[in-house]
Structure formats: C-alpha cells, structure tokens
Amino acid sequence: xxxxxxxxxxxxxxxxxxxxxxxxxxxxxxxxxxxxxxxxxxxxxxxxxxxxxxxxxxxxxxxxxxxxxxxxxxxxxxxxxxxxxxxxxxxxxxxxxxxxxxxxxxxxxxxxxxxxxxxxxxxxxxxxxxxxxxxxxxxxxxxxxxxxxxxxxxxxxxxxxxxxxxxxxxxxxxxxxxxxxxxxxxxxxxxxxxxxxxxxxxxxxxxxxxxxxxxxxxxxxxxxxxxxxxxxxxxxxxxxxxxxxxxxxxxxxxxxxxxxxxxxxxxxxxxxxx
Numbered sequence: 001x002x003x004x005x006x007x008x009x010x011x012x013x014x015x016x017x018x019x020x021x022x023x024x025x026x027x028x029x030x031x032x033x034x035x036x037x038x039x040x041x042x043x044x045x046x047x048x049x050x051x052x053x054x055x056x057x058x059x060x061x062x063x064x065x066x067x068x069x070x071x072x073x074x075x076x077x078x079x080x081x082x083x084x085x086x087x088x089x090x091x092x093x094x095x096x097x098x099x100x101x102x103x104x105x106x107x108x109x110x111x112x113x114x115x116x117x118x119x120x121x122x123x124x125x126x127x128x129x130x131x132x133x134x135x136x137x138x139x140x141x142x143x144x145x146x147x148x149x150x151x152x153x154x155x156x157x158x159x160x161x162x163x164x165x166x167x168x169x170x171x172x173x174x175x176x177x178x179x180x181x182x183x184x185x186x187x188x189x190x191x192x193x194x195x196x197x198x199x200x201x202x203x204x205x206x207x208x209x210x211x212x213x214x215x216x217x218x219x220x221x222x223x224x225x226x227x228x229x230x231x232x233x234x235x236x237x238x239x240x241x242x243x244x245x246x247x248x249x250x251x252x253x254x255x256x257x258x259x260x261x262x263x264x265x266x267x268x269x270x271x272x273x274x
Contacts, residue, residue: 058209062147065154069133072157076126085123088254092119093131097138104143108232112139113198114239115247116156117191120163122251128160148202155201159194166190187244191236199229 081089096112096119103109112135120128136152200222207221 058147058205061205061209062150065150069150069153069157072126072129073133076130079126081127085127085255088251089119089123089127089130090134093134093138096131096135100135100139101142106231106235108195108199108228109235110195110232111235111239113156113159113194113232113236114191114243116160117163117187117194117236117240118244118247118251120160121167122248122255123164124167125161125164128162128164129157130160132156132158132160151202151205155198158201159198163190163194184241184245188237188240191240191244192233195233195236196229199225199232203229 092115096115099111099115103111116128116132116135119131133153133156135156136149140146140149140152203221203225204218206225207218211217211221
C-alpha cells in the first residue's frame with residue numbers, strides 16, 4: 001500500500017469519526033437544550049454557573065444550536081431519500097424561503113411557517129427539519145444574515161421536526177386525515193400554536209442574551225413580542241385554513257407516486273439480477 005493511499009484512508013477515517021461524534025453530540029444537545037435552559041433558570045444564584053454561562057448566554061446558546069443543526073443535517077444524509085424526494089424537499093425549501101421576502105413588509109406574517117409544517121406532516125421529521133433549516137438560511141441572504149439566523153434555523157427546524165412526528169399519528173393517511181372540517185380546524189389551530197412557539201423561543205433568547213436573568217425581563221420580553229406573535233399565529237391560521245388541505249393532498253399525491261416509482265425500479269432491478 002502506497003503512502004498516499006494510506007494518508008487518504010486515514011483522512012476518510014478521521015472524517016467518519018468526526019461525523020459519528022457530531023451525530024452523538026447533536027442527539028444529546030437537541031434533547032437536553034431546553035433542559036439546560038430550565039436548569040439555568042432554577043440555579044441562577046450559583047456563582048460558577050452565572051460566571052461561565054449567564055454572562056455569555058447568547059454565544060453559549062448559539063453554539064449549542066449550531067452543533068444540533070450540523071449533527072442533524074449529517075443525520076439527514078443517512079436517510080434513504082430518492083433523487084425526486086430530495087428535489088421536492090429542495091423545491092419546498094426554496095418556496096418557503098422565497099415566500100418570506102414579499103411578506104417582509106408585514107411584521108411576522110410568515111407563510112413559510114405553514115409550508116414547513118406541511119412538509120413535516122407529509123415527508124416526516126427529518127424532511128420537515130431540513131425545510132425549516134434551509135428557509136431562514138436562504139431567505140436571509142436577501143433579508144440579512146446574523147446570529148439570529150441560527151436561532152431561526154433551530155426554531156423553524158423544531159417546528160418542522162415536531163410536525164413530522166405528529167404526522168405519523170395519522171393511521172388513515174394525511175390526505176384523508178385532514179378532509180373533515182374538524183381536522184382542518186385542528187391543523188389551523190396547530191399552525192397558530194407554532195407561531196406562538198416560535199415567538200416564545202425568540203423572545204426568551206433575546207431576554208436571556210441581553211438582559212439580567214430576572215423574571216421581570218422575561219415577562220417584559222414576552223409582552224413586547226406579543227403583538228408580533230399574534231400576527232404570526234393569525235397568519236399561520238389563515239394560510240392553514242385556506243390552503244392546508246389542498247397542499248397536503250398535492251404533496252401526498254407526489255409522495256405516493258414517488259414511492260410507487262421507487263418500488264417499481266427496485267423490483268425491476270431484482271428481476272434483471274435473477
């Protein structure tokens with residue numbers, strides 16, 4: 001074995017080990033992120049905790065969220081998505097990102113949240129997370145990048161991932177699950193809840209990063225952002241009420257067709273081998 005081949009194999013081994021470690025770290029950090037926040041809230045009087053974390057909470061939280069995002073993006077690569085599924089996920093991400101730009105003049109009216117929810121419900125947690133992550137990263141190329149981009153990627157990624165897990169509870173299939181008027185209303189209410197959930201993460205991060213750790217600042221931040229969060233929730237409710245069922249039907253049709261073509265190609269390849 002030549003020296004160059006040995007060096008290349010060592011580099012590949014190093015990259016694979018780094019990938020595995022990031023995956024493990026992402027799973028840990030993604031699960032315990034809010035637990036860490038709760039621990040900090042209830043132990044704010046400990047001097048060591050205050051000195052190490054509270055004075056640089058913005059940087060500390062951005063690092064945690066960045067590790068989670070990187071690890072989950074690497075985990076997305078391990079899923080067996082076909083080229084057409086990846087293209088459709090990319091198209092949804094582009095549509096979600098572009099939809100933010102014309103609505104930038106309307107404070108917190110975000111049609112992209114509705115698209116992220118639908119992507120997660122139809123294609124699963126990882127696809128919803130990816131659409132949620134790509135949306136702010138791509139749209140902020142026009143609206144402005146900054147440390148808030150990581151916060152937006154994490155928040156919208158959480159919404160897409162949670163929506164993906166909720167979509168798995170439907171046993172009849174999403175196309176039939178949201179046909180009745182009561183389930184259409186449930187989708188709209190859930191979308192409105194996601195608007196408040198997104199705003200709560202953003203408001204608390206702002207309060208923890210730029211103000212002392214006191215309840216009056218948390219309450220002030222939540223009250224200050226209440227109007228924006230209501231606009232976000234109301235926009236999500238309207239988009240989901242009028243477009244939710246139709247969007248789900250269209251995407252489910254594409255998903256079933258791609259699944260059929262994938263199964264047909266696999267069976268055809270098996271016949272050729274025999």
